[in-house]
Amino acid sequence: MEVGGRSTLDVLNASGHLSIAWDVDNEAEVKAAEEAIEALKARGYAFFEATGVPGKLTIQKAPAPSPKRRGARKRHVAIPPMAGG
Amino acid sequence: MTDDALVQLVTRVVHGDIAEADIPWAVIDPGQLSTFRFLMRHETARLRRLRHRASPAQRRALTLLRGLLTPSQCATLRRHRYVEVATPQHLYRIYPSKGITRRVVRRKTKTFAVIRYCYHDPDAHLPPADVALAHFLWLHADEGAFLHSANAHLTRTFHA
Numbered sequence: 001m002e003v004g005g006r007s008t009l010d011v012l013n014a015s016g017h018l019s020i021a022w023d024v025d026n027e028a029e030v031k032a033a034e035e036a037i038e039a040l041k042a043r044g045y046a047f048f049e050a051t052g053v054p055g056k057l058t059i060q061k062a063p064a065p066s067p068k069r070r071g072a073r074k075r076h077v078a079i080p081p082m083a084g085g
Numbered sequence: 086m087t088d089d090a091l092v093q094l095v096t097r098v099v100h101g102d103i104a105e106a107d108i109p110w111a112v113i114d115p116g117q118l119s120t121f122r123f124l125m126r127h128e129t130a131r132l133r134r135l136r137h138r139a140s141p142a143q144r145r146a147l148t149l150l151r152g153l154l155t156p157s158q159c160a161t162l163r164r165h166r167y168v169e170v171a172t173p174q175h176l177y178r179i180y181p182s183k184g185i186t187r188r189v190v191r192r193k194t195k196t197f198a199v200i201r202y203c204y205h206d207p208d209a210h211l212p213p214a215d216v217a218l219a220h221f222l223w224l225h226a227d228e229g230a231f232l233h234s235a236n237a238h239l240t241r242t243f244h245a
Contacts, residue, residue: 013215
């Protein structure tokens with residue numbers, strides 16, 4: 001989600017979720033976010049993005065977000081690998 | 086055994102004060118056994134719900150899930166504790182307190198669960214609401230992949 005230039009990626013984990021936030025204009029934050037996203041990709045996380053406003057969201061599976069890219073208002077969620085149980 | 090004593094016994098077993106192996110079966114009247122079993126199931130489920138509700142992880146997960154719901158879905162979640170998701174093919178109910186999804190069918194005024202889906206993270210130990218959120222996202226984004234990967238348990242068969 002982009003709020004006033006900041007984007008966030010919500011990563012589902014045992015504590016509920018972890019939010020990774022970055023400002024596209026802040027190089028240090030973008031680098032940290034890129035590293036975190038690369039680590040999630042390596043661990044097989046699936047990425048989803050929700051576009052639109054709450055109540056009228058379009059949800060789709062998407063590639064991992066690119067912190068450097070400026071884009072429309074989006075919300076990103078990463079979920080760990082799952083299996084039928 | 087009086088009803089009060091039976092309820093007290095159930096409470097002590099469920100809360101771990103008495104191990105299941107040490108349940109004094111001899112003092113329970115044979116006619117009270119089905120009541121005892123019912124109370125055990127009911128109290129265990131109630132305790133599990135309370136623990137999840139009190140868990141900070143579950144609350145954080147619910148907050149994230151609510152952020153993706155429509156006002157109508159939020160109202161259903163508050164009232165019935167499930168989220169309905171309608172895809173072009175099917176209707177699903179997702180239960181954030183349990184982390185499971187059921188496919189349901191409507192017949193006249195009644196709704197029946199026909200299939201229960203289990204799809205969870207083997208390692209991360211996500212709270213149930215996060216598992217439900219994952220189901221919600223998969224169903225919206227790629228229902229086919231969800232149905233392909235999740236374990237389906239038939240709960241009821243319908244003949245059209």
